[in-house]
Amino acid sequence: MTVGTTFSVALVGLTGHPVEVESMLTPGLPHVQVIGLPDASVGESRERVRAAVVACGLTWPMSRLVISLRPASLPKTGSVHDLAIAVAALVSAGQVPAGVVRGRVHLGELGLDGRVHPVTGILPAVATAVEHGRHEVVVPEGNAAEARLVPGARVTSVAHLGQLAEQYGVGAVAAPAQLPRAPRPPAPAPAPEPDLADVIGQPEARQALEVAAAGGHHLLMVGPPGAGKTMLASRLPGLLPDLTEPEAVEVTSVHSVAGTYDPATGLMRRPPFEDPHHTATQVALVGGGSGLPRPGAISRAHRGVLFLDEAPEFRSQALESLRQPLESGHLVVARARGTARFPARFQLVLAANPCPCGRASGRGQECTCSPMAQRRYAARLSGPLLDRIDIQLGVGAVTRADLLAAEPGEPSRVVAERVRRARRRQAQRWRRQGWRINAEVPGKELRERTRAADPRALAPLEQALERGALTLRGLDRIVRVAWTLADLAGSEHPGQDEIGAALALRMRGSHG
Template sequence: MSGLGQSRAVSLVGLTGHVVEVQAHLAASVPGFTLVGLPDAALSEARDRVRAAVSSSGLSWPQRKITVNLAPAALPKSGSGFDLAIAVAMLAGARLVDASRVRDVVHLGELGLDGRLHPVRGVLPAVAAAVAAGFPDVVVPAPDVPEAQLVPGARVTGAATLAELAARYGADLDPVAVPDDPVVRPVPPLREPGGDLADVLGQPEARAALEVAAAGGHHLLLVGAPGTGKTMLASRLPGILPDLDEAAAVEVTAVHSVAGTFDASRGLVRRPPFEDPHHTATPAAVVGGGSGVPRPGAASRAHRGVLFLDEAPEFGGRVLDTLRQPLEHGEIVVHRAGGTARFPARFQLVLAANPCPCGLAVGKGLDCTCTPLARRRYLARLSGPLLDRVDVQVEVHPVRAVDRGQVGESTAVVGRRVAQARAAAAERLRGTPWRLNAEVPGRWLRDRLGPGLLGDVDRALERGTLSLRGADRVVRLAWTLADLAGRPAPERGDVGRALALRVRGGHRA
């Protein structure tokens, strides 16, 4: 006698979830287990995990030909998160559980050989996709319940073992002892740089540039000798950024859920994330990808936060050039033979660099041992197209003895000004798809400037010290400076200061 059982699962491609119908057909034929529907290697191994988990749970394994189809068949499926749905569909087809109760329930979870449910990545976006598709009833491993419950409208059920879940669905279990302690997946903590902006001694120009970058969401380049405070300044940037709103918090949390760096016990990620990969990182580590299932890289994990590249010229050229796409479009697209994965990546890029390989080419550069050619080659590793997308470019000078006793403003004080400036920009941009000055097209901002304000910008264009893209970024900076000063529109002084922040040392920007 044949039987058919059905359940639901979710396939994640990037952050996009697709509800998958899991169909299990049991036929009176030579016993076997076949899994079809474009499973990857990890998913193909579900046959052995499901068989062992069912036997360990005190349930009888059907001695029939079992065929499991994952529909739609043309959609690539990956990972071990389908294990639970496959097991439930197979038990329903064998009439070991009530088939009508599991048909439209989404089951997410990996099965251990002892029948316990292991937590999986990407529960938040997967549950959100299920609810959006009209399947609000979701079963997840017990440790994933807090994360799944963050999705509005989801009716979440947690289970520690397959035996526990099968009993709820009406299975008649043999008295077999199954461990019921939930499996806990260790989660690396999100990077939250500490310290206060008041710790930075002196550096009034660099501190001001940091505030402007925070207020408008602008990218930042810091060039200076070792020990001048570039890394300290960059690590203080997330602290002066405001908390994420609800929509941004959900986006960021979904990214970290897929990346496996989200701790559901702390709720949604409300603070802007901070990522600082080492200069030996590969392109896949920074922008995402890798073999098999594409995973978000540091750039996506920094979504709505800060991506800091210390010693930026030491990064590989391929790594730096792959950042152009997210800097322009705010997302990363990873192409694979089996499909395309998209990850959001609207971050603030902060680059820190020495002026030369030895780092001593500051001031008159009398202590520098590098040749002029070596100096040019060093900073030339930061390509022109990349630097053209960096709005604020400043030199960080050594702190003088007279500045060492000066205590600057704290993170809280500067953060309040940044929040006020962002609120002013949000009010001006209400009804548009943009939220920060750094995102607004230059033409939209230029049309709202008073006459004759861009004379200095036009002259910089004629001299070749500014590109057309750079001119737009100067206009964006001018609006941010006006927002910080509480003015409704930029004045000539704002444009001049924006030009100074953009054109570092008279070099072409």
């Protein structure tokens, strides 16, 4: 009996695992059995595959057919294995020569009429195949552009199973019935990034935004409604440099798995911006779903910005789920069927009102909230979370003088050029250690370098640490911001002035 063998790829998070798909006819009543820890969608593939084969005019074997997905201990999810199962079945039935498909990777979902439909996660799946030496990859026509982004992949795209069967020497087969399709609208032109020149006034907030962009620092803005917090946050991605090639592949892979990627746009070259609503659940932020988890907003913001507007209104569990990725740069999501690891190195931007009514800033004479209500509102952002925020800034309301000021603020392109120069200095300084920006450097390294350059520079922070006004983590984050201020100024290292300025940037947003 012929054993049909081909390959597919199973994704667990962003990690791909080659799957050997074996098929063999065994004595018994006509039946298809799929083994190897398939989930419900993989188990249902036997009906999709049988219908697709018959629709193409091919003969389905009238015998017991066993499909094995190896390694058997790895959970298999989704419909991506349909095409590989169909090819392996045709080999075991003697309709496709075994040597033609051996070593090839087949990815795609089959329709009942034989058409091959696109699936999510093609980019990391094809990259996995190439990494394991399998360069011949067959993908749905709708995924071809995305698959060809992987260097070294020799991609064959197919629209239906009959087309693939003809390529494998089966002979003329019946094409599936052509169902009417709605014309695909052209891809919309990318919207221009918001410009910092649109922001009226707010010189301190603009400086904080520039510092955050230059060093990859997290930012909290506290101020009344209408002060421009959301407007400022939406302009942060425009100050960040383009993603490097490895970063672009990594970010594109995350969005491919999440199903939010348009392959017509090519690799994602700009830092992503995620701004979930404050009603978002912990699963929406972290990721999850039935079976193996999918990326949430935290991972979709990888190498970009995660903006939480009205941050105190988010659920406590959702906010606390940010603590681990803020420290580690990755996220581990455990579910019953497996554990997935997603990259999550993002810049967090929080915006908050000073109180529930939002009018407690300034003299606070118009605030209608009781002191207890103000304390409860402020306490929604926990101390451990705030301790991880490098820059904490109070944003005041725009005044009439700001509105009537004749000179507009600097545009994003001017500020972005200073950010690029500062980041070049950081990359040059930390090149031997493999770090690129100050936010990635361990606190011990920063403290030792600062103390070696100026033994007196850390004295104010050490005194604050002694009084209990600062934690060691908070001290390290102030030192990080001080190094970024020095980079923006073109200095070799921070001095007492930069330390003082960084301390001020952290303390201005203190609100109880």
